[in-house]
Amino acid sequence: MTDVETRPVRVSARRCPASGRWQGTGLAALLTEVANGDRAAFEAVYEAVSAPVFGIVRSVVRDPSLSEEVAQEVLVEVWRTAARFDPGRGSPMSWVATIAHRRAVDRVRSEQRSAQREHRVATGTVPYDEVAETALDNLDRERVRRCLGSLTELQRQAVTLAYYGGYTYRQVAGLLGVPAGTVNTRMRDGLIRLRDCLGVGR
Amino acid sequence: MRTGRAAPHTLAGAYALDALDGRDRASIRRHVANCQECAREADDLREAAAKLAAAVSVNPSAAMKHRVLAAAARTRQLAPTMQQPPAACPARSGRRGVTWWPGRYGRAGLPRLVTAVTAVALVVSAAVWLALPAGSPSQRPGDGHAVAAVLNAPDAAMLHARITTGGTATVVMSHHENMLVFTAAGLRALPGSKRYELWLLGRRGDRPAPLAGPGSAGRAGMLPLPRRGMTGPVAASGLRPGDRLGLSIEPASGSPAPTSAMIMVVTL
Numbered sequence: 484m485t486d487v488e489t490r491p492v493r494v495s496a497r498r499c500p501a502s503g504r505w506q507g508t509g510l511a512a513l514l515t516e517v518a519n520g521d522r523a524a525f526e527a528v529y530e531a532v533s534a535p536v537f538g539i540v541r542s543v544v545r546d547p548s549l550s551e552e553v554a555q556e557v558l559v560e561v562w563r564t565a566a567r568f569d570p571g572r573g574s575p576m577s578w579v580a581t582i583a584h585r586r587a588v589d590r591v592r593s594e595q596r597s598a599q600r601e602h603r604v605a606t607g608t609v610p611y612d613e614v615a616e617t618a619l620d621n622l623d624r625e626r627v628r629r630c631l632g633s634l635t636e637l638q639r640q641a642v643t644l645a646y647y648g649g650y651t652y653r654q655v656a657g658l659l660g661v662p663a664g665t666v667n668t669r670m671r672d673g674l675i676r677l678r679d680c681l682g683v684g685r
Numbered sequence: 686m687r688t689g690r691a692a693p694h695t696l697a698g699a700y701a702l703d704a705l706d707g708r709d710r711a712s713i714r715r716h717v718a719n720c721q722e723c724a725r726e727a728d729d730l731r732e733a734a735a736k737l738a739a740a741v742s743v744n745p746s747a748a749m750k751h752r753v754l755a756a757a758a759r760t761r762q763l764a765p766t767m768q769q770p771p772a773a774c775p776a777r778s779g780r781r782g783v784t785w786w787p788g789r790y791g792r793a794g795l796p797r798l799v800t801a802v803t804a805v806a807l808v809v810s811a812a813v814w815l816a817l818p819a820g821s822p823s824q825r826p827g828d829g830h831a832v833a834a835v836l837n838a839p840d841a842a843m844l845h846a847r848i849t850t851g852g853t854a855t856v857v858m859s860h861h862e863n864m865l866v867f868t869a870a871g872l873r874a875l876p877g878s879k880r881y882e883l884w885l886l887g888r889r890g891d892r893p894a895p896l897a898g899p900g901s902a903g904r905a906g907m908l909p910l911p912r913r914g915m916t917g918p919v920a921a922s923g924l925r926p927g928d929r930l931g932l933s934i935e936p937a938s939g940s941p942a943p944t945s946a947m948i949m950v951v952t953l
Contacts, residue, residue, distance in 0.1 A: 522754070537745040538738065541741075628740070643737075674734065
């Protein structure tokens, strides 16, 4: 007997009995179909992840046309490597966001940074708040904003400069004028606080 | 401004934020490969970082979608690897391969909302169904209870599947209750000599799904006659590990084993 149609188009979250963690199985199930070469499933995945992918890439890369190019690469990478997604280890969105963010920072770092970026680093006028302002306007965003607000100022700056700005912790240390070790600690503490506030992780 | 080497375990946050340059990244990768707890922590932190990405969502242009789909069609995919890392909670189905650095599953806000909305929708539709006059004399008093037990189970999860001859199926599955609820809409009308029959497809053979529910015909596997293309909800019990749910078109008298190809198969 062959499977005629096994593609769930939307699956609710379920709780893993072993860990008690919630799992968004809809996207995970779709990714397994994508791994089997199902283009319709990939289109559904595209619909679900393209906005966060494009958003984070644009936030880091800034240049609109380059952002589209990078986001496009990321989404094709999702198609190409779908078989490597391991649902036992993380949410599909985390997997995709990881690919997107890493690709974006790799791109801006390999571009040796434009004069404008160098200038921003030099003067410390990095528009991370601008990024956050233009972007945060729905429920999920409101929650993230609230949780970012629960961080200390230094934690928040360290996390947002690194994630939205794509800077290394050494660059962040330079921007904020604090030791690199302190930045590391604040990034970790800030993310832990964010994780707990957002209710992700264990 | 280089300030010397940082101890790898202090870099978990920077690592999750991709804020490490090449040397530091290599260093923590080596560290994490030998430290399960560190790997877990970094996974968790990545999950939090992914929320930051979701918070800056921006819809790309429609043209980009066409370009991506076209590029995907030209791109050869990686085959799954045979290695399987220890997974605390593996998916029920599907391939698993080695991911170099995924995040962990998080409590995704949207899926939870979707669950709530769809669960409410199902409960409402079930309630409407239950309020209808009994469609069949074989309806038993406990029928509605089985449906309610599945819908209210703590692990109730919803799946949608397409039926190849037309229509869509909605399945709510509870491994905890060992039962599922099946409904379908948009079904093609069948001649009087045919009926839709629901199957549990298992390792030890296929069997008609034992059904309970408003209007269930009392015979295992036989779905209530569709009205305006819709049938169910019916509850199917007696699920065994590894079972899949199948649907086929059978003679109206019912078949003890499928006599035609499945028009839907759902991995549970």
